[in-house]
Amino acid sequence: MIQTTMKDHIAILDFGSQYTHLIARRVRELGVRSHIYSSTTLADDLVHAAGIILSGGPGSIVKNGPLTHDPDIFEIGVPMLGLCYGHQLMAYHFGGRLAAGTAREYGSADLHISDSAIFNQIGNTTTVWMSHGEHVADLPDEFVCIANTGNGSVGAMSHEERRLFGFQYHPEVHHSSDGITMLRNFIFDICNAQKNWSTANQLEQIQCQIISEAGNKNVFLLLSGGVDSTVCYALLKKTLGKHRVYGLHVDHGMMRKNESTQVTKALAAIGLDDLHVANAETTFLEALRGVVDPEQKRKIIGDLFIDIANTVMADLKMNNGNWLLGQGTIYPDTIESGGTKNADTIKTHHNRVDKINEMIAQGLVIEPIKDLYKDEVRAVGRELGLPSEIVDRHPFPGPGLAIRCLCSDGSTERASVIASPDHNTRHCERSEAIPHINGIAAVAALPRNNEIKSSTAYTIYRLPIKSVGVQGDERSYAHPAVLTGSYSLHELQQLSPTITNQHHDINRVLGLIYGDINKLNASLMHKADVCNARLDLLRNIDQRVNTIVQRDPNWNKVWQMPIVLIPFGHTKKESLVIRPVESSEAMTVSFAPLHPDTLRVIIEDLTVSQQVDYIFYDLTNKPPGTIEWE
Structure with a gap:
């Protein structure tokens, strides 16, 4: 107390x-x-x-x-x-x-x-x-x-x-x-409170805490290559010295294209050239074979990280009581994992599985940035002298593409039409309604100051897949709704929360931007798990879509953009979700509007569209939808 x-x-x-x-x-x-x-x-x-x-x-x-x-x-x-x-x-x-x-x-x-x-x-x-x-x-x-x-x-x-x-x-x-x-x-x-706190010496305070917690022990750090673990690695090296920190990057086979190579090169360029890499692709994919439930996927991945770390430490004879396990955990990881007394578990982060919690209870884990949010982590990284290509890159989850590669046991449930809001007298500030291009809808984002009235009918479908959300501080695991029709950005911003508020089995709203509308209610889920073929497909599409979107005039506002693969469709049996969001600390987000020309390029890119039956644009804020689908 x-x-x-x-x-x-x-x-x-x-x-x-x-x-x-x-x-x-x-x-x-x-x-x-x-x-x-x-x-x-x-x-x-x-x-x-x-x-x-x-x-x-x-x-x-x-x-x-x-x-x-x-x-x-x-x-x-x-x-x-x-x-x-x-x-x-x-x-x-x-x-x-x-x-x-x-x-x-x-x-x-x-x-x-x-x-x-x-x-x-x-x-x-x-x-x-x-x-x-x-x-x-x-x-x-x-x-x-x-x-x-x-x-x-x-x-x-x-x-x-x-x-x-x-x-x-x-x-x-x-x-x-x-x-x-x-x-x-x-x-x-x-309250008549007086100012008595300054954040100017935050880095110094964190370093003092590291020295106190580490004592005479060394640190074995699991490094994913994302912003958090990379900043944590540099912070520990600066505070304790290079010889007292062993960094291990586990390539689990679910990284973005060329991710592991890029991480190693980026760290070497700033003097952190002693990162060790363990190739464990086969181990992870075998453990995930046939697994559908997102919580189970996260826990399997988290447990395997610890098993591999223990194996490496044993091989190097580090298990002598002189080592702590280091993690780049940040505060949103803890709170979404139900880390406080009355908090609900939204999703178990890989750094909060039971094995980790047991080690934390035994005082075997050090997490220097566990009380920080993403924007604070970036600030610490800049103060440490890390380059923009590291501290300003989009966040990427430790489990990698495994949680962006949704799975199914092959349920025969199909997309179904649900009740839609009254749409016959829609008034809005026009932002160029979603145009139809050869039967394809493309979401627009540039506001104009003329008012329109629209009576264009639209349909709301419920997809037979589920994703994780957070509603009223509780975890939800519910269906996404899909809008088909022609809308302005203003309408989409109003329709999305209206639908999730009115339909308790819906926690996301998607816009259909590519695919045959007439076959939507005949499409269904197909049996699929995390495997090399699907990961390669997602990896290639992810790289291509991100390359295209980086030319978007709104790109500097996009905080993160997961690309999600779902085993849903009618011919190719796969569909794609684009999830660009705006945020600063990941606790709340708004969906990020992309320019219609950007979406046209994505649709017309054969690398993308010829591989999937549908492309959806996630129009969901947080709450009710988490940034990642799983």
Whole structure:
């Protein structure tokens, strides 16, 4: 327990939100110390906080009652802000009524605000990020509604005299346009907190922590070649010295084209020329033969990484108690793996399988950047002098193409038509509607200032495959919906969250940009696993599509672009999903619009289109869809 004797920090009670650590980061970015506490922390341990923030979480008060907590936290006179679950808990404590919504809210929403100290310097309407299924239906006595999203629920509430506030949305994510202003108002105007934190010496603090944790031990680091592990490798080398860090890159046969060679050359160019490479393609592919479930795939890959590391360490006689296993784990890996008490497991990252967790419990693992987000890792890399080609490259998952190569047991389920929203009077700001090119739809991205009315019919299909998502801080494993028709970008941005909010078995929305629409409902899943033939197909298409998209005028806004292969179709039995996203720390993302000319080039590229039956464009934000499909 952190002991404090003055009101020098903002206390954050963790109820299992995917964003709890992000809240703490935002507070620190505003210059104030923050600490994360368990949701069961006693009120007496919080009286010295300048303010308290109650995080969101996956729990349902309506179904299961509140999580264990000390109700006296509401009575100690410390200013408090409840977010999502925390907002609902506050309302419940003071006698308000909660309800489960008939429609969920995941993604952006327009918030209409009233006069309140917490909304100082914000206009009458702002955009916020929602992720919930329950809401405050009736306010507690003496609380007032200070914001709403027009759906009949309480968007925000307050008891200004007691300095108690609740938001049904997430101000801590970048997609809430005025969220930082709201947090600033709470921290400084309501809590009267003083600035006492600086991020200027973050690298120095991390290096001190490495020296403390490593002691006299050396580090054996598993290096995938992605941004995180590469920065971690350079950081450990700089801090402990080259002779105390052994880097091993495991080529599991599921890398991008020429990935292992490029990684080795890039590191050698900056003086890290002692990276060791183990070829384990056969071992991994044999273990994955016939495996369909994405969680099982991740756990198999994570376990094999450790088995190979142990084998190499044994061969080199390193198992003498003088070595730690190093990993480039970052915070989103931990939280998506259910790494805090009340958090739901979204997907088990390869660096959070049971074998790793057992080693962590024994003090055998060192993870220098485990509390950082991707943009912070990049900043550390730049400070270490790493070149842009390393620190600014798109993230790539440790399991590689295995989690972008979706599998099927050969179910005979076909694509099916689902109910569609009313479309007969669509009004939008035109951004050049999706044109049809020889029967092929291509999504557009360039806005124009003329308004259109459209009554063009469209159809929404449900594909018979599932992917991982995160909704209301819980894991979802649900179907994607496919839109066919002609749309503007503005319409797509509205339709995508509308569909996922209304249909509980849908967590992604795709646009069809290539393929025979008339055969869509006759197409089905085909039996397929992770194998060399499919990996080679995906590898070649991935390289080609990325080469094309790098010429797109919006490329500098694309944070990551997974290319996903799904065993769905009618003739070639494979289809492709393009998943460009915009983000900064991977906790929330928006789908990234590509120029229509870029999509035309992809469609017309024989390397791509002649290999698959359909090409889909993933139009899903996070939430509800994770960046990777598995």
